Amino acid sequence: MAASPRRLQPQRSGETHDVILEAARRRFLRFGARKTTMDEVAREAGCSRTTLYAHFGNKEDLYATLLQQDAEAFIEEASSVLRTKASAGTKISRIVEITRSTYARNHVMRLALASDEEMSLESVADAFTREQEQGIIDLLRQVLAEGVAEGALRPIDTERVAYLMFHLGRVLVERETAGAADYPFEEIVGLMDEVFARGIAKPRGRRR
Numbered sequence: 001m002a003a004s005p006r007r008l009q010p011q012r013s014g015e016t017h018d019v020i021l022e023a024a025r026r027r028f029l030r031f032g033a034r035k036t037t038m039d040e041v042a043r044e045a046g047c048s049r050t051t052l053y054a055h056f057g058n059k060e061d062l063y064a065t066l067l068q069q070d071a072e073a074f075i076e077e078a079s080s081v082l083r084t085k086a087s088a089g090t091k092i093s094r095i096v097e098i099t100r101s102t103y104a105r106n107h108v109m110r111l112a113l114a115s116d117e118e119m120s121l122e123s124v125a126d127a128f129t130r131e132q133e134q135g136i137i138d139l140l141r142q143v144l145a146e147g148v149a150e151g152a153l154r155p156i157d158t159e160r161v162a163y164l165m166f167h168l169g170r171v172l173v174e175r176e177t178a179g180a181a182d183y184p185f186e187e188i189v190g191l192m193d194e195v196f197a198r199g200i201a202k203p204r205g206r207r208r
Contacts, residue, residue, distance in 0.1 A: 011190050017055050020045045021066050029107055033063050042177050043187075052066040059192045067128045070109050074102045075135050082139065089146030089197050095139055096189055097168050133170075137162045144200070154202040161200060168192060 023045035027036040039057055042052040056062040081094045103110045112125035113132075140162035147153035169192070176185045 004121070014086050016045075016047065016051060020052060020055055020062070021069065022048065024062050024066055025108055028063070028066075028119070032116075033059070033121045034118055052099070060121060060124050066108060067112055067124070068126045070106055071132050071135070073104075074098070074109070074132075074202065075139075077102070078136070078139055082142055082146075088143050088150075088152055089193060091143045091146075092165065092196075093189070093193050094111050094141060094192075095143070096173075099136065100173050100176055100185060101170065101180065103173055114174065114178070131165065135190075137166045147200075152203060153200050161196075165196060 014206075020041065021105055024036070024041045026160065027041055031040075036059070038052060038056075039049065042049050042058075042140070045052065057063065065149050079096050080096050081091050081098070084091065086094070087108040103113065111119040111130050114120075115122055115125055115129070137159075141158045144153065144156065144161055148155060150157065169189070172185065172192070176182045181188070
């Protein structure tokens with residue numbers, strides 16, 4: 001006798017939300033956010049248009065929510081570095097490495113960072129990138145401020161130094177994740193760390 005068809009369990013609202021986001025991620029990566037329609041996302045997620053629009057008002061809302069979800073996970077991982085007892089230099093290196101590994105594996109975030117015209121929604125991606133940029137700069141600024149307070153770093157403008165670190169690191173991350181790096185990532189980041197460390201470290205014999 002043929003087996004009875006398996007009855008699918010209804011998904012809770014939170015589960016449906018997550019299923020839609022992952023369906024959108026697959027469509028965006030395969031066909032690009034610009035060309036993907038809400039109907040296609042609904043079919044990919046196995047839900048009705050009514051259900052889809054109950055969770056997301058439009059494609060921009062869906063795309064922004066996906067980016068925000070990924071960004072929050074990234075910032076949380078990077079923020080955990082601040083809670084360690086490592087030196088300021090080690091913390092900065094760890095944040096740079098987390099940034100590189102995140103963008104290497106998360107292609108939706110990387111394409112948003114690159115403002116790819118076909119694969120992202122530029123207006124949403126640009127706003128996301130600015131917010132993400134400020135989040136990382138804030139983390140670097142906090143690490144630098146700790147170093148100054150501990151006497152390991154000389155008095156510096158932590159905001160501007162963090163800004164400079166971020167933008168130099170961003171170029172390296174973008175080239176690495178795009179497969180266009182001119183030097184091994186660990187080697188060139190190590191050199192960047194050394195240059196910054198020599199420039200902002202308090203000379204020996206003058207630490208508190």
